[in-house]
Amino acid sequence: MKTQHFNESITSTFIEQVKEYAIFAMDPNGIIATWNEGAERMKGYKEEDVIGKFYGMLFTEEDRANHKPEEELEQAKTHEQYQTEGWRLKKDGSLFWASITLTPIYNDEKELIGLTKVTRDLTDKRRAEENLTRKHDELVVTNRDLDNFIYTASHDLKAPILNIDGLVHRLVHLFEDKKIEDPELLELVDFFRKSVDRFKLTIEDLTTISRLQRTIEDESNLEQVSVQQVFDDILDDLKFLFEVNTFPCQVQSNFQVNVLNFSRKNFRSILYNLLSNAIKYRSQTNNCQINVSTYKEGEWVVLSVKDNGLGMSPDDQEKLYTMFKRFHDHVDGSGIGLYIVKRIVENAGGKITLTSEKGKGSEFKVYFQS
Structure with missing residues (x-):
């Protein structure tokens, strides 16, 4: 009996001194029976304000x-434990966002004798989440407006640039x-033509980006894709690139x-x-060797494309996926592919x-969800 009394005393003292959590006990009807220091700090009520009262006063x-x-x-009586989050009331009338756990207490005869309630103040976390959600919503709106601008600009610029292109040809x-x-005069006309071609390419890139924003498919559009078939189709399309350089280019697959x-x-x-x-970015002094492979790596399916080409410095790698960024001018490109x-x-x-x-x-290496 002394050991049981000592353990109960230690437990009671521990609960009373916990300040980060509001902890109190109630009878089966929700009448508050105990009130720790953490509950007083969090909710503003002193022990004498709440003992003997229905805990609904805190809602x-x-x-x-x-x-x-x-x-x-x-819910707590029906289940072994009940957890929820919601707004709770302080004595001064202010609200805080609380994480709540209600646990029923039984005696040795399995009879319900009360419940404990543990409350944690998550207001700061809630506000941070709300701020994050608001910023996300603002970004969505901004991206949509930017997408609409790109689409409109690229669409409206097509007609005049095509007119200019026609006039230059005439x-x-x-x-x-x-x-x-x-x-x-011939040099001047050639400059005109090159400028128009660059303008047309830029409009084409803007249209591609706009289309990407609108039509990137989600998981609902998945299908069984034959890697080999797609690879073969692409090699047929890229035949013209193999003939550009004096040095042969070999592509191996696994x-x-x-x-x-x-x-x-x-x-x-x-x-x-x-x-x-x-x-395109193969070495200008060595035979071109490209290895394309797919394999499993944990939960991923990995597509690897490895070459022995020009390579990139660490500084260039940091800017690699920036829109319109190019590192070599000796081949055609727009800088939006990657x-x-x-x-x-x-x-x-x-x-x-x-x-x-x-x-x-x-x-x-491209990692796909398997």
Whole structure:
């Protein structure tokens, strides 16, 4: 008996001195029987303010009207424990967001003799979550507005730039018909044509980005994709790149995973961009060697595209996925390919990594959820 009394005394003293949590006991009807220091600090009520009163006094007026206190009591009595979160009332009338645990207490005869209630103040966490949600909503609106602007701008600019393009072509034909061979005029016209071509390419890129924003497929559009088939189709499309350089380019494949549960269109975009970059940015002094493979790694299916090309410095790698960012000017490109790849991959819950050394080559790894 002495040991039991000592243990009960220690437990009682511990509960009374806990300050971070509001802990109190009630009888089966919800009448408050004990009140620790943490409850006084959190709720503002002193022990004499609450002992002998129904614990519903700690709820908001709306919750009391909806019989929330009685509902919680019944839930706790029916189950071994009842947990919830919600607004609770302080003595000064202010509210705080609380995490609450109600636990029934039984005697040796398995009879319900009361309940304990442990409350933790999560107001700061709640406010942080609300701020995060608000910022997320603001970003969604901003991105939507930016997307609409890009779409409108690219659409509205198409007609005038095509008109300019047509006028430049007419000017070229006019020079040819009149046999005008003034080097300065011809050079000026060539500058016009190149500027128009760059403008058209920019509009094309903006349209691609806008379309990406609108049509990136989610998990509801998954399908069984044959990696080998997509790979073969892409190699057919990229034949022209193999002929650009004096040094031959060999592409080897090893698909340990040949079927991928993904959007076929998006997978093709990923593999096309990685392969075309590996070919375009190959070494100018060595034979081009590209290895494409798929394999399982834990919970992921990994697509690896490894080359022995130009490679990238650590500084360039940090800016790699920036829109319109390019590191080499000797080949055509817009600088949005890897941006698009990263968006597609991350939107599908995957990730992309790069290992690269300047002058020795690069390896991109795309991780798909298996």
